[in-house]
Amino acid sequence: MKFRMFLVCVLAMCIVGCDSFKGNDLAVVETEFGNLSKVIDQQQKVISDIVVEMRKTELISESTVAKVTSINKQIDDIQPKVENALTAIADVNSTGDDFVDLVAKLTAVNRTTVGYNPYAPVIEGGLGLLALVGGLFGLSKKKEAQVVGAKYTAHKQGVESLTKRITADGNGGAKIAADLYDAIGKARANLGVK
16 A cells, blocks of 8 residues: 555656656755645544544544554655655756656666665666667657758758859859759748748
């Protein structure tokens, strides 16, 4: 039960966007979690006091009191674990690559669960495999980007060479060169390229 509560909290953090947490954003989340923990502690005390009073007047049974006590204990066990997970996420250095950063943050959170998560080693292996596959995919994309960059550079050099020849020939060559660069500028703007 404890592990499931912790897992739900960690998944909620990831769904909320742990991959997009940046320095100050994460500090805000940690502060908010601290505030939420205080509110939860206050509510636990109020509920415990109500349960004690209801038990005195025999409005509830001992088993209900035991259930409330058990839930309060589980909440008390989970709060520091979630706080450790937030700290682990904050300690991950950003590389600027969203995928790499997300895997690093998930790995850091998983490592905080080693003492009570029987699946931590398996998850660690899965995250390592995911990082490896992502890295290989990234290398492939990097090579593609290099080829595209080289093609762009060759295209640019060819256009510049042609423009110089047209301009040198005269006979309206400057107008053709200007039109060519204008067309290239519009095409870049349409593609969102500078």
